Amino acid sequence: MKISTKGRYGLTIMMELSAKFGEGPTSLKSIAERNNLSEHYLEQLIAPLRNAGLVKSIRGAYGGYILSKEPESITSGDVIRILEGPISPVDFTEEDDPAKRDLWLRIRDSIAEVLDSTTLADLISYKENGELDSYMFYI
Template sequence: MKISTKGRYGLTIMIELAKKYGDGPIPLKVIAKDNGLSEHYLEQLAALLRNAGLIKSVRGAYGGYKLTKEPKHIHAGDIIRALEGPIVLVEGLENEPPAQQALWLKIRDAVREVLEKTTLEDLVQYNQNEKEPPEAYMFYI
């Protein structure tokens, strides 16, 4: 399973709205500028998130977007499914040998469990507590 920019940037929108939860609506142009993203693309993603009932828009001079629920009640899985569709690792799983089916199902279930247990509140807390980015793997050839 590969999460596209839809899922990644949509999660960014949601985390930014969660950080400012209770402060009123946040314009997408602020989120776009703060994160170096395209406002036009974020508008497309916001429409999907709004249709999924995760955010609502507020019109007017002080308008923008805000979460429909508290960050502790929105899970990463809700966001990813709204933007990417169902979580599927392998197409045509029924045609795989039983041992491979079992492996793919275990992996799918593990991914689902992480997404369902991780809330926006968790992600905001992680961002606030993280002083340096986690070390990436370095490969030398």
């Protein structure tokens, strides 16, 4: 499974909104400029995040987007699943061999566990401090 730009840039949006949580709305234009990304592409990514209830849009001259929940309650898995779909290294319906099927399931579950145990607050903390409080990732 390879995470596309949808998932990677979606996490970028959510991390930017997390860093500004409680400070008011952030425009996609400012996120795009800070990260050297296409504002038009970010507009396409924010819609599913808004529809899923992770972000809220604020209209007006000083409008933009805010998180609808605290960064501690949104996981990277939430964001990736919304933008990428289910987490799966292979299509399980095509796998007949039980040993290989078990391997793919364990890989899927390991990836999901890392994504679901890493919140936006964790990612912001790592970005600011260079360490995830005692997080060790094994896949």
